[in-house]
Amino acid sequence: MYIKQFVIKSLLGLALLGAVSENVSSADWGSLKGRFVVEGELPQPSPLPVSKDQFCIDSHPLDETIIVGEDGGLANVVVFIRLGRRDKIDVHPDYAAKLSVPVVLDNVACHFRPHVTLVRTGQPMTLKNSDPVGHNTNLGVFNQIIPSEGESQTKIDRAAPLPIPVSCNIHPFMKGFVLVQDHPYMAASDADGTFEIENIPAGKRVFTFWHEQPGPLKDLKVGEDTTDRRGQAEVTIKVGETLDLGVITIPAAIF
């Protein structure tokens, strides 16, 4: 297949001029992990109203806005370091090497996979379609047609302060998010609510906690700190250690 590179500048994005530095000699690294658990009753995800394309109807796509595991683990909570526009951060050699590895955003059984895509500015992104039907992948700032079993290459070179919604206009029930940052320190919680970010330069760091339903998660107890209205809290990463935030409780009432 003929593949052409094209570059997207995020119109929504704040020009986070915070720079990453490849100079790693001075930095020492630590990690952060934790688990999000919903406290209280939440409705089970309901089937979406799908009227278009027999394939999608037969796939019975679910509403993935709030995915809660059996023991309350909350998936797709996004955790990432907030970098001010003048801030700099060192990048661990492992990450530096990964910058050229494409991130894949696939269409599978009329869902976006992954539901939340994490990508660094300048990192190649492959938009894919594993379905037998056509899709389009629309981030507002760009919108590409992805034929069945086809793919398209792209790259985003402006970070955005929060995840950007992604949709498919052919199948309006499909919904996903893409987070673009100038650094690699970001994660989305998995099916059982856990997340881990490795090799963070040690020191005091501000993290943003976000989920698509409420947006920034405020008033969360995170280690010693509590998140503010922007879902931000300060965490101290120690050299050679993994800081385990343990269970971070999210009241069901906020959804």
Next chain:
Amino acid sequence: MAVIRERQVEKLARTYVLNVYVLAMAIHGSLLCQELSRGQPSDHKHPEHALEQDSALPISSGKELYGLHCAGCHGERGDGLGIAAPYLFPKPRDFRAGRFRLVSSANNVPTRDDLQAVLLRGMPGSSMPPWGQLSQTERDALVDEIMRFRQAGARDTYVNQLKEYEDLTDEEIAEQEVQEEIDEYVQEFTTPGESTVVPKIGPPTSESIAHGKEVYVKYGCISCHGPTGRGDGVQAMWDDEKMPTSPRDFALGIFKGSPEPAPLYRRIAYGMPGTPMPGSSSMSPEQMVDLVHYIRSLSTEAERTQAVLTRQRIVSRAVNKLADDFDARIWSSVRPVAVRLTPLWWRNNADPDLQIQAIHDGNTMVLRFTWQDETLDERATKTESFEDAVAVELYQGDTEPFLGMGSLKQPVDVWFWDADRQTHTTVEDQYPRVVDDIYPFSEERVETADYHRPGTLTNNQPDLSLPALASGNQIVPIRTRTGGTDLAAGGPGSVTFHLPKSQIVTAKGRWRDGRWTVVMRRPMAVESPEEGVSLVAGEKVSIAFAVWNGIHQDRDGQKSFSVWQDLEIEP
């Protein structure tokens, strides 16, 4: 009894609403009249003089041109919120936000050429008119103006983000370093990116069209535009402003951007930003070329050309003997001019094929219109019914005013024929045994009252639905015998009736076999400017048209309109 009471209440309630609406209209209308009569009394006698005044300040700057021609739809600030915007669908572009649809660069920023092309061609499929009558320099100045709006919009976006996410204060933002950072951002989002090289596109062949159709299916264009390309692919869609939109029906030959092969190639490559129409960066140039051939094969060159609003010359033939019968012999010897109209509120197949003929004998001008309309709608008295109608807008002068009903400084003369007025049905005919109206302002007849003052009964007007009448509400029939109505307008929403003594247009219409024929006549000379534009043999005036189709609930601002045309009056 009870039924009648209910009806009365209902009617009273409706009248009340009508009156409130009417009051607003009347205030607007009387302001206009004041302006017209107070400001420039001498201009009325010499329309040319009024013009001189206007052109004394040469309308050269982009800002003035924009204010004159564009602000009515796109808004003074370029935010898409002009006074006419509520009547329009699709909505006028918000220049501050960008999201230009017709771009030929990879970063969604239009080039100057992209914008020039829009101004030359307009955007068929919407109310965006073409501006070919302006000079290249004037259009260039308008392009600058659009870019300025976009730059201001980008600047505000970034400043807001600095405040919201970086907690910068106004003082900090004013610092030079930050200003430079903002400039850099603005620069980046208003500078067009690189553009693909379009390969040479040869003439279509049956193979290329067939191959194009395969690409169309394989790449999933079919999911939206449908198996036959008629836009029958999917369910409802929305654009980025959350307004409904639909995939184009290619058989109509309507293209917002140029349907020529090279620009169409780029449109398919880059999509239409702000709409669901996606770009296709993963297609090979050969596939794209074939797709262009296929899409173009679904419409004819004639259909594509016809979709563009154009300026025509309508010549009023000088004749010895006038005739105003619908089928008078004379009409077969006058070439009808077809004028393309576009609905302000877009719907497919809604452009009436308006044909116009004009004759005069030096004293009286006669215009004959015909257009297709499958349904006869000649009752507008019930709130749920709407009527068919046609209007002519006339303006004399070099610099034409805002297309949508002129402007305060440059009022336009409007000749109006509507099916309902012709049949003279009244509220009482439709709703027997109801009170007709209420007059909250005055019960007494006032001998000398200004006609345009709401709520005053005067001797020189019919005493029916008075406040509504006073404001020129079109659904209130005046019992004039002429069938035609003279109106004046000084901007959108400011339509007012001429005084009864200045009602000099007569008109009649006939609906037969799905076609209206309407004939209007008016003395060419006017006794005073209150009667409208004076028509002089050997001269030229600007003329535009509007058609209302009752079955689609067209009324007031909801109609189909043409751009300015030339009416040349044979000597």
